[in-house]
Amino acid sequence: MGNGYGAEAIFDPDLVQWVLQPRGQRSKRGPQHFEHSVRQGIRLADYEHVLGEHAGLLKGIFPDGVARLWGATSCETPGHAKAVAIRGQKVGDEVLFYGEGNFIAKARILGLLRSHQLAAAVWGADEDQKAWEHVMALGDIVEFDVPVPAASLLVELVKQKTLRSLTLVSASERRRHLGLLNDLLGEHASQTRRPSEAKRAASVTRMRRDELLHALGTLEAGLPEKQRTRDVSLALLWAIGRSASGESLTPEDVCRNEVGPLLLDFGARDVNFTLEHTFRHLRSTGLWESVGGLQREAARLLRKPLTRAEAIGLLCSSYLQDVDQEELLERVGLAGYGNASGATDGEAGEGENEERPSGRRERRQVSGSRAGRDPRLAEEVKSLYQHQCQICGERLETRFSHYSEAAHIQGVGSPHDGPDDLSNLLCLCPNCHVQFDKLFLFIDEEWNVRKSRDGKFVKALIRSPGHAIDEKCVEYHRGLCGRGAYSIDLN
Ligand SMILES: [Zn+2]
Structure with missing residues (x-):
């Protein structure tokens, strides 16, 4: 026929x-x-x-x-x-x-x-x-x-x-x-x-944020084999990267040429790999247009910083736990989403030196907002807590004084663009700072510090009455950790 x-x-x-x-x-x-x-x-x-x-x-x-x-x-x-x-x-x-x-x-x-x-x-x-x-x-x-x-x-x-x-x-x-x-x-x-x-x-086929995140968090529900979720989530991450850089739909051949190698490098190698299956599964999620990219409503929602952070955190924590996420995120144009500060390799969160064995990547362009950070705010949060870490309670002694670090909750500068404000700062010891910045720890709705991986309780966050913490920044960080309000229970 x-x-x-x-x-x-x-x-x-x-x-x-x-x-x-x-x-x-x-x-x-x-x-x-x-x-x-x-x-x-x-x-x-x-x-x-x-x-x-x-x-x-x-x-x-x-x-x-x-x-x-x-x-x-x-x-x-x-x-x-x-x-x-x-x-x-x-x-x-x-x-x-x-x-x-x-x-x-x-x-x-x-x-x-x-x-x-x-x-x-x-x-x-x-x-x-x-x-x-x-x-x-x-x-x-x-x-x-x-x-x-x-x-x-x-x-x-x-x-x-x-x-x-x-x-x-x-x-x-x-x-x-x-x-x-x-x-x-x-x-x-x-x-x-x-x-x-x-x-x-204006009122045609609106998708809500919770619907989008629910769909992203339950990809396996519509798929016949669980391994497939990995390929599908990789392609979605790629599309989020495209849309973050202002592209929406991509010509079919470009889409294939980029998604194919991505799946080969990061995808589920143990299942029979076919790009056609992945595209078919993508369409069945309702989040994908036939021609190379995110469905229009999904793309619209993902332009919002919080939703984008939540979506990326959700995909990474739900389906891509065992890959080098910083490498993956850089590959799909989402470098900086692998940690809270937005820093890429060779650049530490708050100006402290972070040692990395290889200096293979060039230093990222330092944005104006990074340069414009107010050092007085860092000193203020440290003195407010007298250098006591808000997570573990440790007050790190040095020869004549104490040492602590000021940690932004929602990174200042690209891509997180958090406010440089006392309400977006925590006083942390270096260890907890690294774990918080690397998204190992998150703060839940009741100010408890938990592990992103399994939600396990660590400590109640120490808070000073004189320190109003911006819940929006905490929510953003939680989203990056894959622990947003609509995240599926990882336990
Ligand atoms: Zn600590």
Whole structure:
């Protein structure tokens, strides 16, 4: 068949067509079908007896065993829009679901198959006893929070204001009208946007911070083999690095050329390595666009410093504990996130010398804020605690005096950009300073110091009544430690 059934789901964006898909009316159980097989998805194991020759294809597309499917009944009228669409749609095309005058969701066709048996088992039959046997397997499903009025786009595409049947829109027509849809959706608008549309756009498919972090913290839930989470988390980390440097989507070939070697160097070497599997798993997380990068909403959330720190800390502590994290983070353009001060090799946190056996890396450019640190604040926090370490309580004696270090909780300077303020400083002994800076220790919501690795209690943080500590900075540090509010329990 010419439809490219089961082809690897990597798409040339220029060839993507639109499949305009009426969801179907209530009388035909359209909304129920959508809920059942698209929003919820069906468990392939429950339909094993009717999968037949398509079992391999569907299990390949949906390795977690939950399939998102939609179907169309046959159309016997040659030349009818629906017949043309069924014949011409192909893997990689974008489906726009339509209901009651609006576009309500979009999705990507990951596979196409024809099975009366499967369709009848999933959806039953319509009033003419026809089953929705032209089945599309869907990924990258995005439901629009606010339905997008479809009339203006439909007039352009099909010369009428409502959508009556399954309709295929050619790749060139789609390209010509993508701007209009994106305007309507509030995506990167490429045309002048009218105020009413801008307002509507703002509320489309928002993802919340807790939803993002929950998804990042439970990657293994959707994956068939636990080892896969490692490759998936590496690719996500790479994408976070890209977005941190201002890039969002990356051309497919660049994505492959960078992620492939990254997985070889840091990935799960013991499982059969294929990049295709990793990309497929990435898409199933809902955090990944088909074409090289983070899903738009995820990227938006990750532009916020706290969320980014939490996401990086979560990925590193949940899935990548046994790699050289500083090396990995530097590789993906996130150098500095491996410790609290933001310092890279050869540069100690607070101006003390840190010995490293190799001086292989060049000194990082010292930012203005680093140079602009106020030494009086360091002295102030030290004298406030009379050099007593706020973590272990040790007061390190020297010949004539005592010694302690002022430690920023949220590093000052890039990439952490914490405030140079007394409320962002702790008085620590050198040992605890290193452990705090290397993210071995974190401070919980109740001011207890714990080990990042297992959450084990160490000490209650010593706090002076005259020292108001900025909880936001502590939260940021906790996020870097992979111990943010939404982190999964590592115990
Ligand atoms: Zn100490």
